[in-house]
Amino acid sequence: MSLMPTYAPADVVFAEGHGTVLYDTEGRSYLDFLSGIAVTSLGHSNPAVAAALSSQAARLWHVSNLFENELAGRLASELDELIGGGRPLGGGVFLANSGAEANECALKLARKAGGRGRHHVLSAYGSFHGRTLATLHATGQPHKHEAFQPLPEGFAHVAFGDLEALAAAADATKVAAVLLEPIQGEGGVIPAPPGYLEGVRALCDERGILLIVDEIQTGLGRTGDWFAFQAAGVLPDIVTVAKSLGNGMPIGACWARADVASLFEPGDHGSTFGGQPLACSAALATLGELRRLDAPSLARKAGSVLSEGLAGIDAISEVRGRGLLLGAVLDSGRAGGRSAAEVATAALRAGLVLNAPSADVLRLAPPLTVSVEEVDQAVSILSEVLA
Ligand SMILES: *Cc1c(COP(=O)(O)O)cnc(C)c1O
Numbered sequence: 001m002s003l004m005p006t007y008a009p010a011d012v013v014f015a016e017g018h019g020t021v022l023y024d025t026e027g028r029s030y031l032d033f034l035s036g037i038a039v040t041s042l043g044h045s046n047p048a049v050a051a052a053l054s055s056q057a058a059r060l061w062h063v064s065n066l067f068e069n070e071l072a073g074r075l076a077s078e079l080d081e082l083i084g085g086g087r088p089l090g091g092g093v094f095l096a097n098s099g100a101e102a103n104e105c106a107l108k109l110a111r112k113a114g115g116r117g118r119h120h121v122l123s124a125y126g127s128f129h130g131r132t133l134a135t136l137h138a139t140g141q142p143h144k145h146e147a148f149q150p151l152p153e154g155f156a157h158v159a160f161g162d163l164e165a166l167a168a169a170a171d172a173t174k175v176a177a178v179l180l181e182p183i184q185g186e187g188g189v190i191p192a193p194p195g196y197l198e199g200v201r202a203l204c205d206e207r208g209i210l211l212i213v214d215e216i217q218t219g220l221g222r223t224g225d226w227f228a229f230q231a232a233g234v235l236p237d238i239v240t241v242a243k244s245l246g247n248g249m250p251i252g253a254c255w256a257r258a259d260v261a262s263l264f265e266p267g268d269h270g271s272t273f274g275g276q277p278l279a280c281s282a283a284l285a286t287l288g289e290l291r292r293l294d295a296p297s298l299a300r301k302a303g304s305v306l307s308e309g310l311a312g313i314d315a316i317s318e319v320r321g322r323g324l325l326l327g328a329v330l331d332s333g334r335a336g337g338r339s340a341a342e343v344a345t346a347a348l349r350a351g352l353v354l355n356a357p358s359a360d361v362l363r364l365a366p367p368l369t370v371s372v373e374e375v376d377q378a379v380s381i382l383s384e385v386l387a
Helices: 047-057 070-083 099-114 133-138 142-148 163-169 196-207 277-292 295-311 340-349 372-386
Strands: 014-018 021-024 029-032 092-096 120-124 155-158 175-180 210-214 238-241 252-256 316-322 325-330 355-358 361-364
Touching: 029 372, 047 277, 070 092, 070 252, 070 277, 092 099, 099 120, 099 133, 099 175, 099 210, 099 238, 099 252, 133 142, 133 155, 155 163, 163 196, 175 196, 196 210, 295 316, 295 325, 295 372, 340 355, 340 361, 340 372
Parallel strands: 120 155, 120 175, 175 210, 210 238
Antiparallel strands: 014 021, 021 029, 092 252, 238 252, 316 325, 325 361, 355 361
8 A cells, every 4th residue: 555545446547648538558548527527627638728837837836825926816816706706895805725625715714703612513414525634524424524523522413405494403603604615516416406595694694604615526617607606596605615716726715705705814724735836827827718708608508418418318307406517316217226336437448537526326416518419429328338
């Protein structure tokens, strides 16, 4: 053993990727309809991001956050404007290296806002917010908690989409924040029911509770809007972003509205690597390309072709999600009694990369730049695998 056994071994090793296509060490090609879990939204080895990275790599990589770097400030302003739907909001951004770290920042801000005693955070069953001890406790999957108890206290969970359950649990004398994904990605691609986010926003306003929306998987165009909360017409107090932000370069961000962001004082939070020039150069190039291509419209167009194609496969009983974050629910009878994980393995052998976030759900999250031909090809591979 050299790597710790935190992931089940897979039987392919990828060596190269361009756009939607991956090549393994034997030279076989695959259509990548997972994008490294909704990360490579511009496809593999995107030329614009690669050029920005290599030019930055020849100039300056890292100076620590004891010194300002101009790229971090620009990235923060761009995120602020995207979160505002094109209008700068004047919020603050903390740059981190991953999704879990972006959420850690959000949780620490919530504790600063609420104060000791009023430090509780409510999140939803079925959610996923990361693997650090605090974000693990925020993750609403109790079986994942067992081995690691005691976890940091102050977390509780309610049924996703159930506004009454949230209202009953949201005791404003104890609860600082509500933390939600607009579409539960790891939970099996489960969208919040219509009206839910609007209801949560109103409840949080009424009780003075912060609304943190985890857009780590859904953000930056994937669901057909820049951010999934925008489809509900609400604005969270805190938004976290990561996965696709660097198109594969590790970087995460926590945005907060100005009065919340300014609760942090020097020394409250930090990161050695967060926001370093190399990662920021990748993120700025990624945002530039996503904007140039109008990422949300790409996701909407390719997403409707993909979801129609999937819905036409006999063994798929339901297609859910939005844009290019789709879950295909298997009809166990018509799928020959196979689990989604077994189907994903068979698809991989047939040259299509996807995964199974839950027992009967396949997740499809191709690059937003996927072509209609590639979508058709993927649907026909999956349909053969499921025949
Ligand atoms: C992936 C993910 C995270 C964790 O991100 P890491 O970069 O793996 O730490 C948190 N929240 C959501 C919704 C995610 O999809």
